[in-house]
Amino acid sequence: MKQEIPVTSSPQIHDDASTTNIMWSVFFCLLPPALWGCFVFGAPALRVLCVSLLSSAGAEALCARLSRHPLTLWDGSACVTGLLVGMAMPPGVPSYVPLFASVFAIGVAKWTFGGLGRNWMNPALAGRVFVYFSWTRAMTSWSLPAALHTADALSGATPLGFLKRGMAENTAFYRSPMEYLRANGYPRSLFDGGATDWLNARILEPLGISLPQGYIDFFFGFMGGSIGEVSALLLLAGTVFLLARRVLSPAIPAACFGTFGVLIWIFGGLPFSGEYFAGDLLFHLFSGGLILGVFYMATDIVSSPVSLSGQILYGCGVGLLSFLIRLYGSAPEGTAFAILVMNVFVPLINKKLRPSRFGRAKGAMRE
Amino acid sequence: MNVMWKTFPKGGLEPRQMKSRIKDRAVWNASIPALCIVPLLQHRGEPATCLVRPRETVREGMLIGRADSPDSCHVHSPVPGTVKYVEEITLPWGDKTPAVFIELGGEFNRLGKAVYTHPWEGIRADRLLSMLADRGVVGMGSGIPAHRKLEIPEGRTVRTLIINGVECEPYLCADYRIMVEKAEELIEGARIAAAITRPGRSVIALAGDKTEARDALRKKIKELKADIEIRALRPKYPLGDERQLIKALAGEEFSLGGTALDAGAVVLNVGTALAVYEAVVLQKPLVEKTITVAGRALREQANLKVRIGTPLADLVEECGGFVRMPAKIVVGGPMMGWGVCDLSAPITKTTSGVLFLSPKEIRDSRKTNCLNCGRCLRSCPMGLQPSALYKWVEHSAYEEAREEGLLDCSECGCCAYACPARLPLTRGIRAGKMVLRGGAGL
Numbered sequence: 001m002k003q004e005i006p007v008t009s010s011p012q013i014h015d016d017a018s019t020t021n022i023m024w025s026v027f028f029c030l031l032p033p034a035l036w037g038c039f040v041f042g043a044p045a046l047r048v049l050c051v052s053l054l055s056s057a058g059a060e061a062l063c064a065r066l067s068r069h070p071l072t073l074w075d076g077s078a079c080v081t082g083l084l085v086g087m088a089m090p091p092g093v094p095s096y097v098p099l100f101a102s103v104f105a106i107g108v109a110k111w112t113f114g115g116l117g118r119n120w121m122n123p124a125l126a127g128r129v130f131v132y133f134s135w136t137r138a139m140t141s142w143s144l145p146a147a148l149h150t151a152d153a154l155s156g157a158t159p160l161g162f163l164k165r166g167m168a169e170n171t172a173f174y175r176s177p178m179e180y181l182r183a184n185g186y187p188r189s190l191f192d193g194g195a196t197d198w199l200n201a202r203i204l205e206p207l208g209i210s211l212p213q214g215y216i217d218f219f220f221g222f223m224g225g226s227i228g229e230v231s232a233l234l235l236l237a238g239t240v241f242l243l244a245r246r247v248l249s250p251a252i253p254a255a256c257f258g259t260f261g262v263l264i265w266i267f268g269g270l271p272f273s274g275e276y277f278a279g280d281l282l283f284h285l286f287s288g289g290l291i292l293g294v295f296y297m298a299t300d301i302v303s304s305p306v307s308l309s310g311q312i313l314y315g316c317g318v319g320l321l322s323f324l325i326r327l328y329g330s331a332p333e334g335t336a337f338a339i340l341v342m343n344v345f346v347p348l349i350n351k352k353l354r355p356s357r358f359g360r361a362k363g364a365m366r367e
Numbered sequence: 368m369n370v371m372w373k374t375f376p377k378g379g380l381e382p383r384q385m386k387s388r389i390k391d392r393a394v395w396n397a398s399i400p401a402l403c404i405v406p407l408l409q410h411r412g413e414p415a416t417c418l419v420r421p422r423e424t425v426r427e428g429m430l431i432g433r434a435d436s437p438d439s440c441h442v443h444s445p446v447p448g449t450v451k452y453v454e455e456i457t458l459p460w461g462d463k464t465p466a467v468f469i470e471l472g473g474e475f476n477r478l479g480k481a482v483y484t485h486p487w488e489g490i491r492a493d494r495l496l497s498m499l500a501d502r503g504v505v506g507m508g509s510g511i512p513a514h515r516k517l518e519i520p521e522g523r524t525v526r527t528l529i530i531n532g533v534e535c536e537p538y539l540c541a542d543y544r545i546m547v548e549k550a551e552e553l554i555e556g557a558r559i560a561a562a563i564t565r566p567g568r569s570v571i572a573l574a575g576d577k578t579e580a581r582d583a584l585r586k587k588i589k590e591l592k593a594d595i596e597i598r599a600l601r602p603k604y605p606l607g608d609e610r611q612l613i614k615a616l617a618g619e620e621f622s623l624g625g626t627a628l629d630a631g632a633v634v635l636n637v638g639t640a641l642a643v644y645e646a647v648v649l650q651k652p653l654v655e656k657t658i659t660v661a662g663r664a665l666r667e668q669a670n671l672k673v674r675i676g677t678p679l680a681d682l683v684e685e686c687g688g689f690v691r692m693p694a695k696i697v698v699g700g701p702m703m704g705w706g707v708c709d710l711s712a713p714i715t716k717t718t719s720g721v722l723f724l725s726p727k728e729i730r731d732s733r734k735t736n737c738l739n740c741g742r743c744l745r746s747c748p749m750g751l752q753p754s755a756l757y758k759w760v761e762h763s764a765y766e767e768a769r770e771e772g773l774l775d776c777s778e779c780g781c782c783a784y785a786c787p788a789r790l791p792l793t794r795g796i797r798a799g800k801m802v803l804r805g806g807a808g809l
Contacts, residue, residue, distance in 0.1 A: 005696055008706035009794040011780030012697045012724065013382065013537070017742075017787045018732035075735055117736035117788070249745075306741025306752075355377060355750040357772050358610065359622030 019116070022247050022301070023076030029238030030083050030296060036234050037227030040145035041091035045227045049086035052098035056082025059106035069115060077116050081105050084124035084296060087228020088289065088336070092143045097135050101127035121343040122300045125336050132336075142224040148187040148217075158224040159287040160332035162186055167271055175273050176280045178214050192217040218286040229289040239295045248299050251308055255315025256294045256322075261285070263323040271327070290322060293335035303343050310346075310353040317342045372575040372601035375611040378748040379603040380781050382537050382702065385728070389661050390540040394548060394670045397685045399478075401471050403446050403676035404713035405431065406456060408464035411510040412438035417465055423450045427475050428652045431467055434500070440512040441503035445654035445674040447473040459698040459705035459712055466713070469676070477651065487647045492563045495647060502646035503653045503716075507638035508607070510717045517563045517633065526631035527617060528566035530557050530640050532573035532580065533600065535607040536700025539720045541657040542637040544670045546573065546580035549641055550587040556644030557595055557635075564633050568596060571637075572612060575599035604702060605779040609634045611748055623775050638719075653716055660686050662723035664693035673714050680710035682721055693723035702780040735788045743782035743792055749775050753782035753792045760799035773799050 038046040060078035064071050072078070085101045105127030110119045132139045142158050157165075163177050166184065174180040182188075195216045204211055217223055221231030229235075242248040261281055268279020285291070298304065298318050305314045318338045325334025408414035415432030416439075419425060425444040432442030444467075451468040458464060487495065500514040508531070509516075519525055530553070534542040545553060553571075561569045573580055581597055588595050600606060600615055609627050612634065614620055619630040627634050635643070638656060645651045654675050661668040666687030673682065679696065683689065697704040698712060698721055714721070743753035751772045759768035776796050783793040 005693065005708045006706065007708045008695055009791070009797065010699075010704055010706075010778070011702045011784045011793060012695050012704060012706060012722070013701040013728060013784065014730045014732070014789065015380075015382070015742075015785050015787070016730060017785075018730075018789060019735040019738060019787045020732060022787055072735075074733075115736060117738040301738050301740035303739075306739060306744050308745060311741075354752065355744065355747070357750040357775060358377060358614075358748065359620045359625070359775070360750075360772075 016245075017247065019075050019077075023080055025242065025245060025247055026296065027076055027080050027083060029242055030080070030087065030228065032238065033221075033231045033234040033292070034083060034087050034228050036221050036231040037087065037091065040147065040221060040230065041143065041227060042146060044143075045091040047095060048089050048091065048093055048098050048227060049083070051095045052086030052089065052102045053079065053082040055099045056085060056102035056106050059103045063107055063111035063115070067111065067115065072116060075116060078106060081110070081123045081127075084228070085127045087292065088124065088128045088226050090139060090142050091227050092141065093138050094135075097131050097138050100134070101131040103127075104130040117302050119302060120346065121340055122297050122303045125297055125340050125343075128336055129340060144187065144224045145189075145222050145230070147189040147191070147222050148224075157186075158332060159186065159218070159283075160326070161224075164332040172272065172274065176212075176269075177272065177283045178212055178280060180272070181214060182212075186214075188214055189217050189222040191220070192222065215282055215286065218283070223287065225287075226289055226292070229292040232286045232291050235291045235295065239291075242295075248295065249311060251311040252299045252304060252315040252318075253294050255312040256298060256319040257285075259316045259319030260290070260323050261319075263320065264327075267323075267327065284326065288326075288333040289335050290333070293322075293339060294318065297336070298339045298342070303346060305346050305349045305353070307350070307353050307355055310349040313349055313353060314342050314346065317345065372599055373615055374601035374603045374606055375615040375748060377750055378746050378781060379605060379611070380746045380785060381602070382604055382784060384602075385537045385661070386540050386543075389538065389659060389668050389670065390543055392540075392544075392668070392670050394541075394544045394657055394672050397671040397673045397677065397682065399446055399471060399674060400677045400681040402451070402678065403444075403448070403469045403471070403674060404456065404466050404678055404711070405442060405445060405469060405676040406458060406464045406466040406713060406715055407432040407442050408458070408462055409442060409510070409675070409715040409717065410440040410505040410512050412436070412440065412512070414464050415439050415442045417453055417467065419450045419453070419467060421450050421452050424448070424473065425450060425469060426473070427477055428654055430652075434512075437515075440505055441501065441652070443503055443652035443654050444469060445676050446471050447475055456713075458715065459707045482649060484648050485650055487559055487562075492565075495559060495563050498647050498650075499643060502651065504639070504642045504646050505653070505716045507636040507642070507656070507717055507719065508609075513635075513639060513643060516635070517560060519564055519628070519633075523628055524631065525564045525566040525628070525633050526568070527633075528557070528561050528564055528569040529612060529616065529627075529632055529634045530560075530569070530571040530595075530637060531607060531609075531612060531634050532571055532577075532637040533602070533607040533612060534574070534637075535602060535604045536702050536704075536719070537604075538661045538722055539659045539700050541659045541670055541719060543577055543580055545637050545641055545657055546571075546577070547583050550583040551591070552644045552648075553637060553640050554584070554587050554591055554593050554595060555648060556640035556642070558593055559643050559647050560633070560635055560640060561594075566633065569594065570596045570598050570616065572598045572600055572616060574602035574606070576602055604781065605748060605777070608748070608777055608779060610777065656714070656716065656718070658714065658718055659720035660722075661720065662693060662697075663725040663728055664689050664691050664723040666690050675714055675716060677714045678711050679707070679714075679721055682714075683710060683723070689723065691725055694726040694729055695722070695724045697722040697724060702784065703778065732787075732789050734790065737788050737790060740787060742785040742787065746781040746785045748779060748781065749777055751775060753796065754786075754790070756799065757790060757792045757795040760795045760802075765799060765802050768799050769803055774803060776800065
């Protein structure tokens with residue numbers, strides 16, 4: 001035969017998933033929620049995303065050059081990091097903040113350990129936390145979506161930030177966090193009113209349930225928050241795609257939402273009605289950055305545990321810490337911190353929770 | 368997929384089956400090759416001693432390689448003809464062996480002649496075993512001579528005789544075709560094996576989605592009133608591996624160095640059971656076998672009955688030639704088979720199929736750093752950490768690798784199949800094992 005055919009060793013075929021297509025499919029699943037952020041927050045959000053993406057790509061190229069490593073931009077991981085950094089920023093933040101966040105993420109969190117696959121913490125989160133403590137004021141000034149601007153221009157705030165401020169005083173008069181927001185004038189879009197009424201009249205009331213106003217805004221993404229975290233709907237759509245393609249392993253999100261959900265359900269009602277088992281699950285799931293953080297940062301394949309049992313433990317840890325920070329911490333929420341703290345434990349988890357070896361378990365046949 | 372079907376619990380994966388276009392193609396007899404290349408080592412053990420010289424005339428089914436040690440196995444001439452020369456060749460898996468090159472000529476004494484069946488009931492087990500030895504029957508999966516596999520040492524009992532029809536490798540459908548087309552012969556073969564090993568029960572294990580095979584077997588078992596169960600299992604790779612199959616069927620694990628017999632089981636491939644039938648009932652030596660020839664580089668994919676020693680080139684011709692250049696030529700299944708670079712390699716007793724894969728089917732990608740994603744670990748049926756083993760071996764830390772279980776690896780290929788970074792995990796681990804066993808490594 002003329003053409004050379006290589007002598008190869010088994011296995012001769014491979015799974016669809018490769019580093020490149022995992023990274024790029026995550027990237028493309030993140031694009032719709034990112035663009036939604038640009039849509040509701042306008043040009044400043046687009047500027048932040050562009051800065052974070054370009055600086056992340058630039059930092060990657062530079063680091064690869066300095067480490068005498070072939071250019072690795074094609075693998076898509078730097079673009080995912082850049083996009084995640086931008087999506088975790090408040091919309092109106094000055095451009096130098098995402099720039100520094102991206103450079104820290106790529107340069108320090110990723111390349112000081114040797115680049116792709118070697119970092120022990122999620123680079124995007126490391127970058128975000130770095131700028132959070134460096135420019136705390138800029139990182140906690142929120143603006144509201146254009147659709148929410150009311151006559152008495154409320155200083156922009158995330159629902160959770162708004163609530164935290166209230167909880168510092170007293171919230172015992174209200175039955176739920178959503179009721180607190182309504183009573184104290186957290187703005188609502190016109191879409192929410194229409195959609196909630198329609199849902200209640202057509203679907204829920206015949207079933208004997210009624211949805212209070214405000215949740216639809218949270219679900220679709222009309223609320224204050226980071227650029228990429230507001231649209232739960234689009235984030236979940238991407239997640240469904242990634243789960244179906246088996247890019248994401250479901251263990252971490254399942255453990256995390258399970259733990260978080262149960263804890264919120266049991267204890268979430270305490271600051272309000274004072275009762276156990278009265279937490280407002282919908283409110284806590286769809287407000288804030290939990291969905292973005294859990295599905296796209298906690299599941300980061302590089303910095304999460306490898307075995308199934310390890311992943312479940314790690315997910316539970318993230319859920320527990322998120323819950324503790326959210327209800328009892330000084331910051332409104334802490335998904336980012338929860339994940340970073342759990343990243344620290346990953347090497348230990350990987351060491352301790354490993355699969356048992358075939359034929360070596362108790363009761364196995366001996367030679 | 369029916370989740371009610373049992374399977375082995377740990378690791379494994381579901382590679383794309385690629386069987387839908389092949390499984391319904393009935394087996395046909397491939398044309399007899401003009402030149403047969405018959406290796407004298409087609410089994411695990413020592414090569415057989417060559418009994419023929421160049422220019423000597425051989426008959427179909429004549430003994431040409433004699434087992435001179437208990438570790439060896441007879442080899443018969445698959446075709447009538449003239450020995451051209453005897454020369455050393457390298458088999459796809461790296462073994463060097465003398466091979467007899469036979470040029471076709473003369474008359475067939477079996478092909479096209481009437482078939483006589485010989486009753487076997489009442490023949491003693493040791494007599495049956497020597498019939499298998501005389502006719503060169505080997506286990507089609509492992510290459511262990513059948514008479515050694517079925518010989519139960521004094522004091523051991525067999526609880527289960529398992530006829531392995533799982534065929535978990537993608538593409539391969541030869542065992543499936545045997546179960547559909549030769550259900551009766553297969554069951555007869557299983558009964559002969561049972562007469563030798565006297566098991567507590569006999570089971571035919573197959574993948575639950577192979578309903579046609581299941582129904583065909585069930586019908587024949589009823590007709591023949593055979594005492595054989597059929598167990599449908601959830602298809603997962605590598606369910607066909609003896610250890611995983613026994614784990615799935617009986618829940619028992621046997622460790623490294625152990626054999627199926629430690630778990631009270633004897634496992635025979637479907638192809639082997641058919642060969643047992645042919646050797647005993649038809650008194651025919653193992654000179655042909657059913658294989659799958661597949662891959663998108665071929666014009667036609669097929670299940671063929673081929674003579675042992677047929678060169679791959681003849682199979683390509685049988686399948687209408689190439690429609691595109693294959694990116695890989697694989698002897699065996701895609702997960703555990705061996706890549707070869709030329710078409711002169713012969714079919715042996717343990718060849719289950721030959722694949723001519725197009726680049727698209729391989730789904731190769733650029734190699735990157737290890738991502739620590741854990742896919743290798745989660746897919747490992749032996750509970751190992753392939754990426755860690757690979758890194759130890761890469762750094763020549765063989766003793767650390769041994770402690771991590773390097774020698775437990777069954778080389779099923781799950782880890783490297785699943786690896787998104789396309790690290791050659793299985794190859795690295797195999798190289799490490801060779802070093803630990805005293806070889807030179809790769």
